[in-house]
Amino acid sequence: MKPQLETVQISDTQTSFKFFKREELVFEPYWHYHPEIELTFISQGRGTRMVGDSIESFQAGDLVLMGENLPHNYSTTDLNLPYTTCTAYVFQFNQAIFEAFPECKPFQALFSKASYGLKYLAPPAELLEQIKSFEQLSSLQQLVRLLNILDYLKDDTHYRQLSGITYQKNVHKHQNRVAKITQYILERVESPLSLGEISQFAGMTPNAFCSWFKKSLGFTFITYLNTLRVEKACHYLLETDWDISEIAFKVGYENITHFNRVFKNIKNTTPKVYRKNFYNN
Secondary structure (H helix, E strand, C coil): CCCCCCCCCCHHHCCCEEEEEEEECCCCCCCECCCCEEEEEEEECCEEEEECCEEEEECCCEEEEECCCCCEEEECCHHHHHHCCEEEEEEEECHHHHCCCHHHCCHHHHHHHHHHCEEECCCCHHHHHHHHCHHHCCHHHHHHHHHHHHHHHHHCCCEEECCCHHHHHHHHHHHHHHHHHHHHHHCCCCCCCCHHHHHHHHCCCHHHHHHHHHHHHCCCHHHHHHHHHHHHHHHHHHHCCCCHHHHHHHCCCCCHHHHHHHHHHHHCCCHHHHHHHHHHC
């Protein structure tokens, strides 16, 4: 599958923004971007979230605001079956809809910060309930509710920037190629994937590919692949009772010692302690 620029059909909805509730057993990998700002709230499910050059696990309660053309992806596995479905509430809108209203000028600072992706660390239960009940409102009530949500977010200082500046400066020069190669990696993250294979797919020599990848995404191919695999391993550690050696093999490592070392470098703890701490908490 060759990923493309996603076209958000806002005009077809007869509203100035788009809102939808996404419920699926599995969120398939789909590395994409669009000119609309997006607010995504995960109410159910676990998986891996990619926003720009950020690769992290997500779980229920995850709330992220993403700016214009910021590439992103939410992916899960069928291990979410105990949750029945993965559920996401998604808002997509063009910031231009607020430009005619001087009262909305403070939103521009929020949208500027969102160009790197903002992960809200402690959104109040009341705000999340407003999001979950959004679809029950009339169109006019939804517009008022969206304004209220954005008004809260612009003043909320409990957030963390996701994507790095290096990534933002370079990715848009090579967006189509980045999307194509990233999608290829995502679809094979649990399989052996060599530098030779991915560079051949990209149509470059290994040295040229490594240089291009680092310049475009802000870190090396090996670091990127290891981070994806470790996040996937975290998912298996929390959702299964598989042995750690089995998980290591499942996410593409043939050597348990190497897996443990990579995991600790990224998570600052061992797979065994990571799993133990989760259940203790």
